[in-house]
Amino acid sequence: MKNRNVLYAQSGGVTAVINATAAGVIEAGRKSKKIGKIFAAKNGILGALNEELIDTSFESDREIAKLKHTPGGAFGSCRYKLQDPDNNNSEYKRLLDIFVAHNIGHFFYNGGGDSQDTANKIANFTRDMGFPVQCIGIPKTVDNDIPFTDNCPGFGSVAKYIAISTKEAGLDVASMAETSTKVFILEVMGRHAGWIAAASGLAQEKQTDPPHIILFPEIPFNQKKMLSKVKSTIKKQGYCVIVVSEGVQDNKGNFLADAGTKDAFGHKQLGGVAPQIASIINSSLGYKYHWAVSDYLQRSARHIASQTDLEQAYSVGQAAIEFVLKGQNAVMPIIKRKNTKKYSWEIDKVSLSRVANKEKKMPRSFITKDGFGITGACKKYLNPLIQGEAYPPYKNGIPVTANLKNRLLKKKLRAFKLPKK
Amino acid sequence: MKNRNVLYAQSGGVTAVINATAAGVIEAGRKSKKIGKIFAAKNGILGALNEELIDTSFESDREIAKLKHTPGGAFGSCRYKLQDPDNNNSEYKRLLDIFVAHNIGHFFYNGGGDSQDTANKIANFTRDMGFPVQCIGIPKTVDNDIPFTDNCPGFGSVAKYIAISTKEAGLDVASMAETSTKVFILEVMGRHAGWIAAASGLAQEKQTDPPHIILFPEIPFNQKKMLSKVKSTIKKQGYCVIVVSEGVQDNKGNFLADAGTKDAFGHKQLGGVAPQIASIINSSLGYKYHWAVSDYLQRSARHIASQTDLEQAYSVGQAAIEFVLKGQNAVMPIIKRKNTKKYSWEIDKVSLSRVANKEKKMPRSFITKDGFGITGACKKYLNPLIQGEAYPPYKNGIPVTANLKNRLLKKKLRAFKLPKK
Numbered sequence: 001m002k003n004r005n006v007l008y009a010q011s012g013g014v015t016a017v018i019n020a021t022a023a024g025v026i027e028a029g030r031k032s033k034k035i036g037k038i039f040a041a042k043n044g045i046l047g048a049l050n051e052e053l054i055d056t057s058f059e060s061d062r063e064i065a066k067l068k069h070t071p072g073g074a075f076g077s078c079r080y081k082l083q084d085p086d087n088n089n090s091e092y093k094r095l096l097d098i099f100v101a102h103n104i105g106h107f108f109y110n111g112g113g114d115s116q117d118t119a120n121k122i123a124n125f126t127r128d129m130g131f132p133v134q135c136i137g138i139p140k141t142v143d144n145d146i147p148f149t150d151n152c153p154g155f156g157s158v159a160k161y162i163a164i165s166t167k168e169a170g171l172d173v174a175s176m177a178e179t180s181t182k183v184f185i186l187e188v189m190g191r192h193a194g195w196i197a198a199a200s201g202l203a204q205e206k207q208t209d210p211p212h213i214i215l216f217p218e219i220p221f222n223q224k225k226m227l228s229k230v231k232s233t234i235k236k237q238g239y240c241v242i243v244v245s246e247g248v249q250d251n252k253g254n255f256l257a258d259a260g261t262k263d264a265f266g267h268k269q270l271g272g273v274a275p276q277i278a279s280i281i282n283s284s285l286g287y288k289y290h291w292a293v294s295d296y297l298q299r300s301a302r303h304i305a306s307q308t309d310l311e312q313a314y315s316v317g318q319a320a321i322e323f324v325l326k327g328q329n330a331v332m333p334i335i336k337r338k339n340t341k342k343y344s345w346e347i348d349k350v351s352l353s354r355v356a357n358k359e360k361k362m363p364r365s366f367i368t369k370d371g372f373g374i375t376g377a378c379k380k381y382l383n384p385l386i387q388g389e390a391y392p393p394y395k396n397g398i399p400v401t402a403n404l405k406n407r408l409l410k411k412k413l414r415a416f417k418l419p420k421k
Numbered sequence: 422m423k424n425r426n427v428l429y430a431q432s433g434g435v436t437a438v439i440n441a442t443a444a445g446v447i448e449a450g451r452k453s454k455k456i457g458k459i460f461a462a463k464n465g466i467l468g469a470l471n472e473e474l475i476d477t478s479f480e481s482d483r484e485i486a487k488l489k490h491t492p493g494g495a496f497g498s499c500r501y502k503l504q505d506p507d508n509n510n511s512e513y514k515r516l517l518d519i520f521v522a523h524n525i526g527h528f529f530y531n532g533g534g535d536s537q538d539t540a541n542k543i544a545n546f547t548r549d550m551g552f553p554v555q556c557i558g559i560p561k562t563v564d565n566d567i568p569f570t571d572n573c574p575g576f577g578s579v580a581k582y583i584a585i586s587t588k589e590a591g592l593d594v595a596s597m598a599e600t601s602t603k604v605f606i607l608e609v610m611g612r613h614a615g616w617i618a619a620a621s622g623l624a625q626e627k628q629t630d631p632p633h634i635i636l637f638p639e640i641p642f643n644q645k646k647m648l649s650k651v652k653s654t655i656k657k658q659g660y661c662v663i664v665v666s667e668g669v670q671d672n673k674g675n676f677l678a679d680a681g682t683k684d685a686f687g688h689k690q691l692g693g694v695a696p697q698i699a700s701i702i703n704s705s706l707g708y709k710y711h712w713a714v715s716d717y718l719q720r721s722a723r724h725i726a727s728q729t730d731l732e733q734a735y736s737v738g739q740a741a742i743e744f745v746l747k748g749q750n751a752v753m754p755i756i757k758r759k760n761t762k763k764y765s766w767e768i769d770k771v772s773l774s775r776v777a778n779k780e781k782k783m784p785r786s787f788i789t790k791d792g793f794g795i796t797g798a799c800k801k802y803l804n805p806l807i808q809g810e811a812y813p814p815y816k817n818g819i820p821v822t823a824n825l826k827n828r829l830l831k832k833k834l835r836a837f838k839l840p841k842k
Contacts, residue, residue: 014597016589076597078597168493168724170493171822174497175435176435290717292717292718296594297590301589303589
């Protein structure tokens with residue numbers, strides 16, 4: 001029987017190292033004699049539904065290797081949630097047609113919690129329909145909120161970027177505070193989980209170092225308490241650096257920064273909480289402020305990716321191929337922290353059914369009692385994840401990235417009409 | 422006669438490499454037998470007026486060397502403009518008292534155009550008062566707007582950071598545009614000169630690459646033209662990356678983003694033009710957007726400083742000492758681009774009286790005809806300035822920076838009351 005092909009799809013927000021995972025899949029797949037071709041869905045699951053499948057065998061080994069230092073999603077990603085197959089299984093049927101038409105026996109879905117849920121449903125559906133496709137969920141999210149895995153590929157790099165940026169900007173603010181900006185606010189990603197905001201705490205060597213205040217989504221925003229802490233910090237240090245998670249909420253659970261639009265999952269689009277916090281502080285205390293919103297810069301900052309993160313992102317891609325070769329199905333590779341004195345890790349696995357749609361928030365024990373900082377236990381957890389500087393090669397002063405052909409397979413099926421949502 | 426001491430002061434907004442200039446001054450000064458001690462004014466000129474003088478001789482050679490990879494201003498900087506000595510010369514008299522009391526024969530003022538003007542006035546005043554102090558202005562500004570010098574130390578690093586960030590974020594946006602963000606806006610510094618915004622153009626390898634639109638302060642904002650270009654770019658590329666200078670103005674010369682506050686020089690505090698542009702585009706064309714404001718992150722990003730910039734920043738510091746040894750006065754070291762095929766540069770000098778308070782804006786020939794991009798001539802000028810990656814050392818995943826004692830000299834004079842402004 002002809003070796004069955006792999007379909008790899010990227011899902012949701014991209015990261016600085018998601019393409020390293022793709023490289024892990026493709027390089028491991030190319031080494032195996034039991035794996036057919038590796039296809040990549042153009043723009044994630046939408047490409048699978050629309051039969052827009054990229055044949056990665058047209059890419060040279062050299063170009064595939066460059067994926068390890070290319071941020072963004074090299075085949076395109078999307079935010080698109082499949083319907084619940086119990087209500088409308090047309091998308092699942094369509095995927096099955098695609099799998100059959102292109103001899104796809106292995107489906108890898110590289111995303112967050114939502115995607116693991118989808119991958120699990122696809123595994124069940126194809127099994128029930130008598131064309132079982134091995135579905136492997138591959139974890140990816142800058143938010144670090146997927147359960148069971150010690151940490152998520154993509155997070156370590158954004159954590160490193162935010163820690164470094166906080167230290168650098170903190171030095172800038174400190175040197176000007178006497179006559180200029182006294183309050184600096186950096187807004188970071190993290191809708192429900194404060195892991196990215198927490199990472200800024202790694203910038204702090206001494207207790208008096210920035211960040212002086214971290215605002216977590218897990219801790220209801222308390223304006224009075226924050227203002228009091230800003231005031232006392234400026235009295236003592238002369239300036240105050242605040243890192244605020246985009247997802248910070250009031251005590252009724254409303255986001256402080258609600259841009260009013262929603263994405264395909266019904267999630268609210270957030271952004272702009274930094275200027276809000278700045279305005280609260282300025283109107284109450286009158287201090288001069290500056291604010292920054294790093295937005296996509298943080299999750300695409302491959303130029304200062306964590307070496308640990310890069311290796312883990314590559315390994316979970318590799319592991320997907322290994323799992324397939326071992327006959328595994330409906331599982332996700334996870335990072336398991338080994339019980340060693342010096343940080344070490346290995347790849348383990350978990351059933352997709354257990355992962356689906358759960359969010360891992362910051363434990364309260366990782367946040368200081370006053371709610372504005374991270375504890376020693378949190379630093380101990382986070383610190384290994386930002387170790388090592390995985391510098392990309394440069395040409396002409398600019399990082400070199402992959403330039404893929406992204407050649408599409410010839411379509412074999414009729415066009416598919418996406419169901420209305 | 423006892424060797425006379427140096428007073429070095431940092432002025433205005435700090436940069437990723439201003440401390441490398443300080444290292445250049447101190448290391449060159451330590452090597453010379455004709456230079457006394459090197460003092461640094463705490464928080465810039467304010468420290469000089471308040472007799473808060475740091476004695477750098479208490480810092481080890483090792484710690485001084487670390488200044489080369491420490492962003493921000495290691496001795497503190499300030500935004501404080503001396504009065505015009507023709508109206509009120511009390512500050513000049515005070516400085517003279519300080520110079521006499523601490524045997525200071527050489528004053529180095531490390532800043533932008535404003536500071537060069539001040540340094541020139543101090544040179545004239547001390548000469549007229551019979552205690553001539555050699556005043557050397559040392560150029561520094563991320564804005565790259567000081568005339569006579571081919572470029573300004575501090576600019577190359579922010580240029581590199583913005584070019585890299587634009588490329589990285591552009592790859593992120595491109596991969597998600599099918600179902601998510603179609604317009605990404607990055608706000609960068611540059612009040613009157615668009616050099617930093619221009620640097621984003623270095624991210625562009627092919628004409629279709631980001632940035633698709635650059636909004637310069639030099640080109641009056643034309644909403645209709647911008648919207649039309651956004652629309653056509655999205656039609657062709659599927660997404661649109663815009664880099665906007667904080668100083669972009671309407672055709673009446675009003676800043677689009679005027680935060681309503683002013684600094685010590687009467688400059689308006691800007692910030693938040695990115696969300697404004699986003700809102701204009703969203704309300705007219707309805708595209709989903711994201712925006713980032715890099716603010717202090719861009720000028721403190723020592724982790725990806727340009728090697729060329731670092732070397733030039735160090736050299737202008739060194740040159741100040743050399744000029745002193747050669748008996749020069751009221752001059753500023755400048756970077757002179759040599760007439761060679763491969764980029765090369767040397768240190769030259771210019772009289773402070775010629776530099777004072779002029780701003781070098783982008784020449785029109787550096788901006789494309791439609792006003793939204795940079796020309797080949799501009800790329801040719803900018804590209805050498807971002808060459809080389811001057812990585813700092815890391816410890817525990819975070820860059821290592823200097824940790825100075827900043828020990829103050831014993832005061833010899835009475836307290837000085839700053840004149841009311």
